[in-house]
Amino acid sequence: MLPYELKQRILPTVTSFTSLILLRIKFTRNIGAFVGRAIPGVGWIILASDVTMISYRSVTTYNSMVKPEDRLYG
Template structure:
């Protein structure tokens, strides 16, 4: 990095790395809103943290608030088997199939939340990089 110093908002004499940190914080504050709160809530409601008895060996332990609610509100059987992501880990993604619409919706709630949060993280970094490169001198720019 160079010895160039920058100003960002009320912050003065910032090194390039400090400038990037402030830009990233500013872009994060701009991006976060009600959509992010909803996405985070979907992820949390989809956590299988409610104990359930009578599951088969190898099944994901517990169930989620989203799954319980969706099964109660959507007790319909569908003609085709719908794929559900039951767990993601070092061993890979486990997929199960169901004809129960409520089970499918309940399992998809956290997946949709995680997708929205990932999109937000990508947008924050893209905007941070663009803003930083616009403010920085050519020798301090990234990518």
């Protein structure tokens, strides 16, 4: 972990990933703990964005190549 710590606990971290009911937010001073717990969440957001863009562009490209009766989603 990064050895640098802040004077006050201002960095939010999410603990207990087992279920949404047990999800807790705690504040920490340790930048390493904050970054280590935030990076996976950012990765999931980027992954969801990529899947959405790829799906939309694939359907749009397919619809532009086929006859109107063979189009997906209208």
